[in-house]
Amino acid sequence: MKKTGFDEMWGGGNTRSIRKPYLSFAKWVDEVSVDEMLVRQASAEQIFRKTGITFAVYSNDEAEERIIPFDIVPRIIAGDEWDKLSEGLIQRANAINMFLSDIYGKKEIMKAGILPEDLIYANPQYRLQMTVIKPPHDVWSHISGIDIVRTGADEFFVLEDNARTPSGVSYMLEDREAMQRLFPSLIEKHKIRPVSQYTDYLIETLRSVAPPNASADPMVVILTPGPYNSAFYEHSFLADRTGAELVEGSDLFVKDRKVFMRTTEGPQQVDVIYRRVDDDFIDPLMFNPDSMLGVPGLMDAYAQGNVTIVNAPGTGIADDKAIYSYMPEIIKFYTGKDAIIPNVETYRCREPDKLKYVNDNLDKLVVKLVDGSGGYGMLVGPTSTKAQIEDFRKALLKEPHRFIAQPTLALSTCPTLTEKGLCPRHVDLRPFILTGSNGVKIVPGGLTRVALTEGSLVVNSSQGGGTKDTWVVDENNLKVVEE
Amino acid sequence: MLSRTASSLYWIGRHIERADFTARLIDAGLKFDMLPFSESPSGIQSAFEASGATLIYPGDKAKAKRKQIINFMCFDESNQSSVISCFGKARHDARAVRTALTREVFEELNEAWLNFKKVQNAVKNDDFGTFVSWVEDVVRGFEGALHRTMLRNECLWFIRLGAAVERADNTARLLDVKYHVLLPSKEHIGGPIDQAQWTTLLRSVSAETAYRWLYREGLVAWDVAELLILKQEMPRSLAACISEINLILSRLRSSNGRTGAADRKARAIENKIKGTNINNIFQSGLHEFLVQFQIDNNSLGHSIAEQFLF
Numbered sequence: 001m002k003k004t005g006f007d008e009m010w011g012g013g014n015t016r017s018i019r020k021p022y023l024s025f026a027k028w029v030d031e032v033s034v035d036e037m038l039v040r041q042a043s044a045e046q047i048f049r050k051t052g053i054t055f056a057v058y059s060n061d062e063a064e065e066r067i068i069p070f071d072i073v074p075r076i077i078a079g080d081e082w083d084k085l086s087e088g089l090i091q092r093a094n095a096i097n098m099f100l101s102d103i104y105g106k107k108e109i110m111k112a113g114i115l116p117e118d119l120i121y122a123n124p125q126y127r128l129q130m131t132v133i134k135p136p137h138d139v140w141s142h143i144s145g146i147d148i149v150r151t152g153a154d155e156f157f158v159l160e161d162n163a164r165t166p167s168g169v170s171y172m173l174e175d176r177e178a179m180q181r182l183f184p185s186l187i188e189k190h191k192i193r194p195v196s197q198y199t200d201y202l203i204e205t206l207r208s209v210a211p212p213n214a215s216a217d218p219m220v221v222i223l224t225p226g227p228y229n230s231a232f233y234e235h236s237f238l239a240d241r242t243g244a245e246l247v248e249g250s251d252l253f254v255k256d257r258k259v260f261m262r263t264t265e266g267p268q269q270v271d272v273i274y275r276r277v278d279d280d281f282i283d284p285l286m287f288n289p290d291s292m293l294g295v296p297g298l299m300d301a302y303a304q305g306n307v308t309i310v311n312a313p314g315t316g317i318a319d320d321k322a323i324y325s326y327m328p329e330i331i332k333f334y335t336g337k338d339a340i341i342p343n344v345e346t347y348r349c350r351e352p353d354k355l356k357y358v359n360d361n362l363d364k365l366v367v368k369l370v371d372g373s374g375g376y377g378m379l380v381g382p383t384s385t386k387a388q389i390e391d392f393r394k395a396l397l398k399e400p401h402r403f404i405a406q407p408t409l410a411l412s413t414c415p416t417l418t419e420k421g422l423c424p425r426h427v428d429l430r431p432f433i434l435t436g437s438n439g440v441k442i443v444p445g446g447l448t449r450v451a452l453t454e455g456s457l458v459v460n461s462s463q464g465g466g467t468k469d470t471w472v473v474d475e476n477n478l479k480v481v482e483e
Numbered sequence: 484m485l486s487r488t489a490s491s492l493y494w495i496g497r498h499i500e501r502a503d504f505t506a507r508l509i510d511a512g513l514k515f516d517m518l519p520f521s522e523s524p525s526g527i528q529s530a531f532e533a534s535g536a537t538l539i540y541p542g543d544k545a546k547a548k549r550k551q552i553i554n555f556m557c558f559d560e561s562n563q564s565s566v567i568s569c570f571g572k573a574r575h576d577a578r579a580v581r582t583a584l585t586r587e588v589f590e591e592l593n594e595a596w597l598n599f600k601k602v603q604n605a606v607k608n609d610d611f612g613t614f615v616s617w618v619e620d621v622v623r624g625f626e627g628a629l630h631r632t633m634l635r636n637e638c639l640w641f642i643r644l645g646a647a648v649e650r651a652d653n654t655a656r657l658l659d660v661k662y663h664v665l666l667p668s669k670e671h672i673g674g675p676i677d678q679a680q681w682t683t684l685l686r687s688v689s690a691e692t693a694y695r696w697l698y699r700e701g702l703v704a705w706d707v708a709e710l711l712i713l714k715q716e717m718p719r720s721l722a723a724c725i726s727e728i729n730l731i732l733s734r735l736r737s738s739n740g741r742t743g744a745a746d747r748k749a750r751a752i753e754n755k756i757k758g759t760n761i762n763n764i765f766q767s768g769l770h771e772f773l774v775q776f777q778i779d780n781n782s783l784g785h786s787i788a789e790q791f792l793f
Binding site: 049050051052226227232236239240245246247248250251261262263264265266 | 484485486487489575578579580581582586589590593594597637735739740741791792
C-alpha cells in the first residue's frame with residue numbers, strides 16, 4: 001500500500017488498520033454491497049430534492065437549484081477527540097468575542113502592539129460605526145463557524161474563522177435525519193451524540209441577547225435576502241425549527257427608532273434580528289445605499305439599543321485571513337493561555353520577505369484573498385496549471401496586502417462512496433459555536449464537507465463539494481458493540 | 484402573521500385552484516368538440532373565451548388552433564394564468580413561506596413542479612386526459628395535505644380564502660362557456676345537443692352525480708345553473724363559495740380584529756345571491772348575471788388585499 005496522508009477510517013503512516021471509532025462501521029461495510037449503498041444514496045438525494053433542500057450556485061444559470069451531494073459514509077470522531085476540540089472551539093469563540101469588543105472599544109490589543117494598527121483601521125471590514133454602538137450584552141459573534149482540518153491522529157488545525165454569517169448548519173441537521181431514515185439499525189448501534197438540539201440552543205441564544213428593555217417574550221426574526229439567495233433553504237429551515245419569523249427587508253420598517261414588521265394585524269415590534277444578510281446590505285442609510293435587502297434606519301434603532309442584530313455588524317473583521325494569522329497571539333492576549341487548536345502556518349503577503357517566499361513558491365502553496373470566502377479568489381498551487389498560476393501571480397503582485405498563503409496541507413481523507421466503491425476523499429469540519437448572554441453552546445460534531453473529486457482539496461459547496469453526516473461516538477459504547 | 488406571508492398563502496390558494504380549473508375547462512372544451520354537429524366557434528374556443536385568456540393572447544384569437552390554445556393555456560410560461568405558471572408560482576410562493584406550511588403541503592407543491600415536464604410530454608401524444616387527471620390528483624393531494632396536516636389557524640384560512648375567491652370566479656366562467664358556444668342552427672334549446680353540452684359542463688367539474696342526486700326529473704338548463712349558482716350543498720356553487728369566504732373572513736376577524744371593505748363586500752354578494760332565484764337570473768340574463776358576479780368578486784379580491792395589508 002502506498003503511503004498517503006491520514007485517513008479517518010484507516011489512520012496514517014505505514015501501519016494502516018481500522019481506527020477504533022470505525023470498527024463497527026467497517027463490519028457493516030463488509031456486509032453491504034456497493035450497489036446497495038448506491039441505491040440508498042440515490043434515495044437520500046431524492047428525498048433532498050423532494051423536500052426542497054436545495055442550494056443555488058452563483059453564476060450558473062442552468063442549474064438554478066441544486067442539491068448538495070450527500071455522501072452516506074459518515075465521518076466519525078471519537079468522543080475524547082471531540083471533547084478536546086470542543087474546548088478549543090469554545091476558547092477560540094470567546095477570544096473572538098473579546099477581540100471584537102476590544103477593537104471597537106478600548107483597543108488594548110493595539111496599544112499592546114500585538115498586531116499592526118493599519119490591519120484593523122484600514123480593513124474594509126472594520127465598521128467605524130461600531131465604535132459608538134454597544135451590542136446588547138457585549139456579545140458580537142453570536143454564531144461562529146470555525147473550520148477545522150486534520151492532518152494526523154492528533155493533529156487538528158483551525159483553517160478559517162467564520163464570524164459573519166456562517167452557513168451549513170441545516171445540512172448538519174438534515175444529514176443526520178437522512179442517515180436515521182436510511183440506516184436506522186446502523187445508527188442505533190453507534191449511540192451517536194445527538195445534534196438536533198442545535199435549533200433549541202439557537203433560539204435560546206437569540207432570545208438571551210434581546211435588548212434589556214425588550215419584553216420577557218422577545219420577538220425574534222430571521223432576516224433573509226429572499227428565495228433567490230443561495231442559502232435560502234437554510235434560512236427557512238432555521239425559521240421553521242426555531243419558530244422565529246422569516247422576514248425579508250421589505251417586511252421590516254423603522255419608526256421612532258424601533259423596528260417593526262408588517263403583519264396582517266398591523267405593525268409588530270421586533271427585538272432580535274438574526275440576519276443572514278451581509279453588513280453592507282442591512283441598512284442602506286448607513287452602508288450600501290443601493291441595497292434593496294436591508295431596512296433603512298435599522299442601524300439607528302440598533303444604536304439606540306432598541307434591537308439586537310445577530311451577528312453584530314463589524315464582526316467580519318474576525319474572518320479576515322490576515323487577522324487569522326494573528327489568532328494565536330489574540331487568544332493568548334485575551335485568555336492568557338495558548339490556543340488549544342493551533343493555526344495553520346500562514347504567510348502574510350503584506351510583509352515583503354513573506355511575499356518573496358510566496359512568489360517563489362506559488363506552485364506549492366495555497367493562496368487566498370484575505371476577505372474571500374466560499375472558495376472564490378483562491379489558488380491551489382499544486383493542482384493549478386501554469387497559466388492559472390501566472391494569472392494569479394499578477395493579481396498577487398498588484399495588491400499583495402490582499403493575500404495570504406499557506407502550505408498545502410495533507411488534509412485527512414475519509415472513505416466516500418463512488419461508482420467504484422469506497423474511495424478516500426479529502427474532508428474538513430465546520431462546527432458551529434453559539435454565544436449568548438448565557439454562555440457558549442456547541443453541539444457535538446458539525447458539518448463535514450468533502451471534496452468529491454479525487455485528490456481535490458476544495459470542499460466548498462459552491463465549488464462542487466459534498467457533505468457527510470458527522471458522528472461523535474464514545475469509546476464505551478463502541479466496546480459494547482465489539483463484544 | 485407577516486402581510487407578505489398572508490399574501491403568498493392567499494395566492495397559493497388561488498393559483499392551485501386556477502390550475503385545476505384551467506385544465507378542467509379545456510377538457511370540457513375538447514369534449515364539446517366531440518359532440519356531433521358542433522359549429523364554429525368550437526368548444527375549445529368557447530373555453531378559451533370564457534377563461535379570459537383571449538384578452539392576453541398575443542396572436543389572433545379567432546385563428547387560434549386547438550393545439551395553440553392548449554399550449555397557451557397550459558404550458559406557456561409567458562401566460563401568467565397557464566397551468567405551468569400557476570404551479571410554478573404556487574411552488575415559488577410555497578418556498579418563500581415554507582415556514583407557514585407543513586412539510587406535506589410543501590412537498591405536494593414541490594413535487595408537482597418537479598414532475599411537470601414529465602407529465603406534459605403525455606399531451607404531445609394527443610393524450611390530454613392524462614394531464615387533466617394528473618392536475619386533479621395534484622390538487623386533491625394538496626387539499627388533502629392541507630386538511631390533514633395544517634393547523635386550523637390563519638395560515639390555512641388565507642390559503643382557503645384564496646381558493647374560495649378563485650373558485651367562485653371559475654364557476655362563473657364555466658357557466659358562461661354555454662353563452663359563448665353556439666348551437667348548430669337547426670338545433671333548438673333543450674334539444675339533444677344542448678343537453679349534451681350541459682352534461683359535459685357538469686362532468687367537467689365532477690358534478691353530474693350531484694345533479695342526479697338533487698334533481699330527479701332529468702337534465703334541464705335551469706337546474707344546472709341553479710346547482711352551480713345557488714345550491715349551498717354544491718361545493719363549487721357561487722353560493723357555497725361566498726358563504727365560505729364569509730366564514731373565513733369572520734374567523735380572521737376574530738383572530739386579528741381587522742374588519743373593513745372586504746367584509747362588507749362579501750356580505751353584500753352573499754345577500755344578493757340569497758335574495759334571488761333562478762327564474763330572476765334567467766329573466767335578466769344569465770350571462771349578464773355571471774359577468775356582474777365576476778366584477779363583484781374581483782373587487783372583493785382587491786379589498787381583501789387592502790384589508791390585510793398585502
